[in-house]
Amino acid sequence: MTDRDLDTFRAEVRRWCEENVPRDWRAKEAGAAPEDVVVLQREWRAALEPGGYFASHWPAELGGADRPLAEQVVIAQELARADAPRLALYQVAVYNAAPAILHHGTEEQRRRFIPGIRSGDVWCQGFSEPGAGSDLAGLSTRAERRGDVYVVNGQKVWTSWAMHADWCILLARTDPSAPKRHGISFLLMDMTSPGVEVRPIKQATGAAEFCELFLTDVEVPVANLLGPEHQGWHVSQSTLASERGVTLLELVERLHRNGIRALLDAAAGWRGEDGGPVLEDPAVRERLGGLYGEVQILRGLCARMIESMEGRGGGAEASIAKVCYSELLQRLMHTAVELRGLPAQVSRPLLMSAGWESGDWLTDFVGSWSWTIAGGTNEIQRNIIGERHLGLPREPRAAGEPR
Incomplete structure (x- = not known):
């Protein structure tokens, strides 16, 4: 083109x-x-x-x-x-479930699930657990095969929009005796199945889009197994990779237009504790100028990430961009709250469709902390960057711990 x-x-x-x-x-x-x-x-x-x-x-x-x-x-x-x-409600459906089904599903699964996603089915992601968040491979939810169904028991957490979801992409352990990355299967679970209980978790922002899932003898048809049995780890890694890419680029563009630019416009009318305009302070101008420059650098980094996606599928660039975005988002919102002072403490209604740059600086600051956790914690992302991009030795593991 x-x-x-x-x-x-x-x-x-x-x-x-x-x-x-x-x-x-x-x-x-x-x-x-x-x-x-x-x-x-x-x-x-x-x-x-x-x-x-x-x-x-x-x-x-x-x-x-x-x-x-x-x-x-x-x-x-x-x-x-x-x-x-x-489109926060459809994030998992479009950028997680659909790519996984397109890349790993059978023709029958494609014909069965993709039209529903296109027409508005909502999906959630049942990956993280109370004892297996950053260490996803350590999950303990079990799926025991009995004839033509898997019987699933376990608990998931941080499952966004689960209370509105029609379907769930679910990781469960199908071979407890295998090394932890080799005994997991990837299932497509109907959220209306008996035994599925959803409990929303209210966050510091006042929102409750994160949920816990409690699964008790939930039957999932074997026909809803995505990819080979016990190979769900491989499927999940391609699914997690699709969380970034273009979706991250859109978040960065929003940070540019509705984040730093909106902050600069708003700060022009703010006054400090001494009653003078905050932008008359050279230190404030330097700080805001530095943040503006960081946002532009991040936009350039995203452009490089997109180029790498065209050439060889992404690599560690997406992890680098995710770490930079999440930590820059926190610094920018912290600066906004600090400069705005007491008026920033006024509570305003949360905008679920605005991302993390709604203009409600305090709420955006509190919500920004979720981004260093969501999509793979920044600590895990740094491991990926070090091992896959910089060629550093793998993180030391305890004696006898499976890889």
């Missing part, structure tokens, strides 16, 4: 955004009940789908737009530029 073709496509997407992005979504969502937020998310998904902006990366034969990576990037950039609501 030539630069001219891409410019033409960008103009097309920008026109679409001008005509279709709801300008009042922030006002509608502020203080809305969780059920009403779900309705708004479903309406936005329905608006994106006809133009090929909902599942732009899917193959055409499965109902997707089959757009090349360069066009996917343009869509992410323009949606961020237009301050479109994020």
